[in-house]
Amino acid sequence: MATAGAVDGKGTGGTDKMAALKVIYNKLQAEVLEDHAIEVTHESAIQWIDRMMDYNVLGGKCNRLLSVIDTYNILKGADVISQEETFLACTLGWCMEWLQAVYLMLDDIMDNSQTRRGQPCWFRVPQVGLIAINDAIILHNHVPRILRRHFKTKPYYVDIIDLFNEAEFKAVSSQLLDLIITHDGRKDLNRYNETIYRHIAQYKTAYYSFYIPVACALLLAGENLDNFGDVKNILIEIGIYFQIQDDYLDCFGDPELTGKIGTDIEESKCSWLVVQALEHTDENQKSILIENYGKSDPACVAKVKDLYKELNLELVFREYERETYIKLIGTIEAQLNKAVQTLLKSFLHKIYKREK
Structure with missing residues (x-):
């Protein structure tokens, strides 16, 4: 089992850190x-199933996993965390990665x-094809089994289950809205607007990918989530910013870096770029x-991308990114708790001006 120092990467580098996390993945x-x-x-x-797990759960940036661990280390102090606490934090993080794999498998289909x-x-x-649907269901069923095995005796077990259930409810509801709005947008592109976009981004990405990992760490640390409403709001704003970055990279990013060929234009997605284009076009x-x-x-x-360039949407994005960063830093620094400031800034700095 990994030690707290190894998972935090102190003096060992990122390679050793991920190797330590992989040991816990192998156990689960x-x-x-x-x-x-x-x-x-x-x-x-x-x-x-063995191959399917490795193919889909591994290989990503593990942002949610690392967010749980980093948050817990900041809250508790990495030097005093026991091996058991480290293992539990990593397990919660891997459960997030398991669920992320489920969503990506189904979203790709x-x-x-x-x-x-x-x-x-x-x-x-x-030889996989639509068997992937059943595979996603299998992965989904792993999560409550892992949580029950390792957290059933913990006082916060019910809160963890409720948190995961709420995150899933919001994510799948938002995915449905995304699909329906996309269907409507194919018939009338003017249905897309900033309000709808933010609603989808908030629950499909921000709540699940940014707030939930932090909430898991807070519960593991014995905190009451009701005391962290401001933190939740800031994390959701950071998450919306992350989704806007994703939309920008879908069109303008380098597939060699992102690992994905963007399809938002072809799929008629309610992307931040098309919302901006609709606001700026004559x-x-x-037409x-x-x-x-x-x-x-x-x-x-190609015509859509040329239009985006004609509208200088790359510059519009860079200006949005700059203004959002300044605003978020100001909001974060208004927090009285220095540990919370450190935590929120770490989230923001991880994604600021990212290219993948």
Whole structure:
């Protein structure tokens, strides 16, 4: 089992840090495979699940996992955290990564995506196809089993379960809104606006990816979440900023860095870029946008991207990024608790001007 210092990466570097986290992943993976072996004795099925877990849970940036650990270290002090506390924090973080894998697997199918994390989407792997739907359900079922095995005797167990359930409810509800709005947008692009965009981004990304990891660490540290309303609001704003970055990188990012070929234009997504374009176009430009947005023809995609460049949306994004950073720093520094300031600034600085 990893020590607290190893997971925090003190004096060992990022490689050793991720190696320590992988040790805990291997332990959790072995436990769920043992569960499967009891219920499904066919060796080929166990091998399939083993490969499927590695393919989908591993390979990402592990932002949610690292957020739980970093938050707990800041709250408690990395030098005094026991091995058991380290293991529990990592386990909560890996549960977040398990759920993230579920969402990405299903999202890729719904968006008909090609690549994820620099490799083909799982459903595009030969012999997988729509079996990926059942695989996602299998991964989803691992999470409550892991939580029950390691947290059932903890006083905050019910709060953790409630937190995960609430996060999932918001995420899938927002995903439905995203899909419905996308369907409506194909018929009338003017349905897209800033209000709808922020609602989707808040619950599909910000709440789940930024607030929940911190809330997990707070509960593990024995805190009452009701005392951290301001922290929640700031994290959600950081999360919306993150989603806007994602939308920008979907169009203007380098696939070699992002590990993904963007499809927001082809899929007619309610992206931050198209919302901005609708606000900045004249009638002629808007007609070009409406005529070409949401079509898979490369020529149509190129016309939309050319229009984005004509509207200087790259510059609009950079200005938004600068103003958002200044505003968030001011809000964070208004917090009285220095540990909370450190925590929130660490989140912001991790993503500020990111390229992947």
